[in-house]
Amino acid sequence: MSVEEAVPVTPRRRPAGDPVKALLHRHRALCERAVDPLEIAAGLEAHGLTDRTAARFRHRDVFSLAEELYARTPRGDAPPGPARPARTAAPPAMRRLGYALLPGALVLGASAAGVAWAGPVAVAAVAAALVWPGRTAGGRFPGLAHLLAALAVGWATYRHGAVLAVALALAVLPGYLAAAGYAALARRRLAGSRALEEFAAGARPLFLGALTLFTAAAAGAAALAGAPLAEAVPLAVLLFLTRLLLSHGARGAHRRPVAAALALALVPAAAAAAAAGLLVLAVLALSRASAHAPVGDDRP
Template sequence: RELCERAVDPLEIAAGLEAHGVTDRTATRFRHRDVFSLAEEMYARAAHDEETAPRPTTLTPTRAHTSWILLTLLPGTLCAATVAALRLTHGQAHAIALAVGVLAAVLALRAALTRGPLAPTNGTLPGSARHSSGSRAWTCWLVAYALLGDGLLEAAVAGGPDALPGASADSSWAVATAPVLALSLACAPAAWCAHLFAVSARRRLDTSRGLEDFTASARPLLLGAFALFLSALSALLAVCGVVLGESPAYAQTVTLGALLLLARLLTAHGFTHAPAILLGAAAAAEATALATVFAGRLPGCGFLATPVETAADTWGPGTVPTLVCSVAALTLLVHATRTLTRASAHAPVDQPC
C-alpha cells in the first residue's frame, strides 16, 4: 500500500514489484499477463494525493545539464595541467606542483562523481555508505598502481628499486603518467556513456510491456555503452602516449578503465556491494603480487617470487594488472548484465540526472 500510494506512475510500482521478487509468472496468478499490467491496476486502485506535484516527464533527464558536463571535464583538465607543470619545473617548484596538482585532481574527481549520471541515486540502502567509501579507497590504490606499480614491479624483479620514482626513461623506477592522464580524461566519456545508458533504458522502460521484454532490450544498451567507453579510452590512450612519449599500456589501462566504469555504473544505480568486493579483491591481488617479489628475497623464500617474476620476465610487468583487472571486470560485467538490465534498477528517482 505504501509503494502504491507514493508512486506517481505505474512504472514505479512495476519496478518495486520486481525488486520484491514479483515476476510475470507471479502476475498471472492475479489474472494479469505481466507485472506491468498488474502495476497499472494497483496504481488505479491506490489512493493518491491530488496535490502532489507530478513527476517530470521522461524527456526531462534526456537533457544534459551544463553543471555535471563541466565537472566531468575538470579531472582531465587538472591532470593534464599537473603533468605539464611537472615537466616544466624542478626542485622545490616540482614538489609543490605535484602536491597541488594531485590534490586539485582528486577534489575535481570527487566533485564529478557527486553530480550527474555517475553520482549514486540511492544512498539509503543499508551499508551503501560503507561500501562506497571502501570502493573509493580501492580505486585510489588501483590508480596509484597504474601510475607507479609497473615501474616498481620491474625494478623489484631486477633487484631494486635503488631510488625514488622518476619520470625519465632511464630511471630505475619509472612512472607511467600516460595511463593516469588518459583515465582522468576518460571521466567525461564515462559520464556521457552512463547518461546515454540511463536515458535509453528509461525510454525502453516506458515502451516495454513485460520484464523479460525490457531485459532483452536493455542488455544491448548496456553492452553498447560499455564498448563505446572502451573505444573512447583507447583513443585517449593513443593520444596521451604520443604526446607524452610513453607507452600507452593499452592492456592494463583498458582493463582497469573497464573495471572502474562497471563499478561506478553499479554504484550509481544503488548496487554497492559487488563493486566494493571486486575492487578490493583486485587491489589485494596487486599488492600481494608486489609483496611476493620482496618476500622472495628472504632466505629460503625465493619460491614465493617465482610466479610473478616468471610472468614479468615473459610478458612484462603489465601482466599482473592486466590479468587482475580483466578477471574483476569480467565478473562485474556478468553481474551488471543481470542487475542493470532489471526494471527495478531504473526506477524513477526524485533527483534528475
C-alpha cells in the same frame, strides 16, 4: 414434505478474495509514493515479483498489475506535478558535466606545467569523478567503493607511471556521457515495454553498446596519453562498471561485489579479471527494470 425439505439447500460459496487488494496493502508505501505505474512495476520486480508470478494476481504481466495498483491507490486531490523533477534535474546535470570535464583539464594542465604532483592530482581527480554517482540507489554514500577506487588507481599509477592516471582522467568525460546516454535510453525503453522479459531483451544491447563505446574511448585516451593499453583499458572499464552499478543498484545491493572487484584490482594484473567479474554482474543487474526507475525508499 414441505417445499423447503424437497429442495436441497446448497451452501453459499464465499466470494474469492481480492489478491490485488492484499498486494496493495503489502506495498502501500511504494504505491503511494509512485508517480507513475512504471515505478510500481520496478518496485514489484525488486521484491521478486515476475511476469510469471503476476498470473497469481490475474494479470498477464507485472506492468498491467502495476497499472491496476496505481489506479487503485488512493491519492490526494492535488495531482503530482512533473514540474518538480524537471526544475531540479538541470543544475545537477550541469554540475556532473563540469565534474567530468574537470579531471582531464586539471591533469593536462598539471602535466603541461611539469609539476611534480601531476600524478597525485590525476589519481584524486579520477577516483572522484569516474565512479562518482552521488549516493547509491539505496540513498547511502558509497565511501568504501570510492576509497578502494582511489587505492586501485593510485597503486596502478605507482606501478605504471603518471601517464596511466592521465589516460584515466581523459576517459572521465566519455564515461560520463556514455553512462548518461545509457541511462536515458534505458528509461525510454522501460517506458515502452509491456513485460519484464521484453525490457531485459532490449536493455542488454543498450548496455553492451554503451560499454563498447566507452572501451573504445578509453583505448583512445590511453593511446593519446602514451599509457599501456593492457593496463589502462581494463582499469577504466572496471571504474565505468563501478559507476553504473552504484548508480543503478537496487537498494544498494551492488556495493559489496563492487568493493570486492575493486579490492581484487589492487593485485597486479588482476584488473582484467575484476572487470570481467563486474561485467557478468552488470549484464544481469542492469537488465532489470528496477535498476532504471526509482523505487520507493530508494530514491536519493
